[in-house]
Amino acid sequence: MRASTHNRTKDWQALDAAHHIHPFTDTAALNKKGARVITRAKGVHLWDSEGHRLIDGMAGLWCVNVGYGREELADAAYSAMRELPYYNAFFQTTHPYAVELAAKLAQLLPAGMTRVLFANSGSEANDSALKLIRYYWNLQGRPEKKIHISREYAYHGVTMAAASLSGLTPMHPQWDLPLPGFAKIPTVYPYAWGGDQDPEDYGLAMARKLEERILELGADRVASFSVEPIHGAGGLMMPPRSYFPEIQRICRKYDVLLHLDEVITGFGRTGEWFGAQTYGVEPDLMSMAKGLSSGYQPISALGLGPRVGDAISSANEEMVHGFTWSGHPVACAVSLKNLEIIERENLVDRIRTDIGPYFAGRVKELARHPMVGEVRTQGLLAAIELMDDKTTRKFFDPKRDVGTHCRNHCFSNGLVMRATRDTMMLSPPFVISHAEVDELVGLAWKAIDLTARDLGRETMVGP
């Protein structure tokens, strides 16, 4: 399908409206205006069917870490598809692609996390995590330990269990979720809720909400705590340094498995290979997806530390779980090549020492804008708070949908930036150049300033 012909936009939009139900979308509203059709991509840029170029400040959905248009990844897929387009690991078989990827992950993962199980999406990895946690406690002869705690504002995916684990409340009513056995604690959001408290004290206090909840529910009933190192879709809230060591202490004290959801933070995004390293935490289970293949293939993995890994490996019975596509050869081949690229091009070091600090410095300039409050960053993640009154830290009335308005200005002006509430979020590809960061920041400023103009607020030329 040639995608560059302008006159096909309307046809695609009509077919899309007639036949395609989009994820997380008001179908009627979208169909009235027609979807934007993205037809090709290269490096950090996308092109739509009208020929407009956009800089992709979100790396797709937080995933295209090595950038678009990598021939090597296409070649890896092609050659695996020719050699072994499909085989599985169900009936006492395996294949080199899954074996080599599992071994590679064992080498990259935090010490002790030597085993992985494959799936095809972040949701499936999390669903698998919850099943393995339940199985683990059953194997231990403690079947009463079944409650999964997670945080408000968490995004862990959309399967029945992953959505139940998620703490974004709009994800629940349409499906009568959460399922029984899921409990929440408040999250850590220093800028919005930390007030004037020292952020480290606030971080400790919020970690102790986990302890309070465990004691309330009874430690003998709590199976696990699931947590993103940094909230992604929930609004890129970043924990103070004090938070995770305290979470770790509490999980150990009450014998609660710690499950880290690294679907966004994995594979370098935070400036270390994993958020676990950035925040100094040792999880029992770790979910990975997105950056594992840089989005070139659907694949996810669940890393198992010694507790769960040893228990399953020595259970002496069949573990009744797995997907047709678990460890798909093409997805594994692409992931292996993707990890090779990240290592060969030193992309994780680049984020820690070069482009990450440059990005942070430039993006933080946006805080000079009269409508921008806090700008926080970690590695190649940034959150920009649009404020009704930055001096008193007053947020806009959510009904005004200021973030969506700003996001629309971004799109119209050639930048993909995502909004959660009025928090604008960036997660660009790791290969973004200094000049492209400059371009991105210029466009972000412009979109914010246009939003301020529309609201009748003070505007400012910049950055």
Ligand code: PXG
């Ligand atoms: N965990 C985390 C931390 C995620 O960010 C998932 C699990 C689920 O992964 P799958 O592959 O099942 O989608 C995610 C996914 C957004 C957005 O708009 C974020 C995600 C997915 C779709 C949209 O920010 N994150």
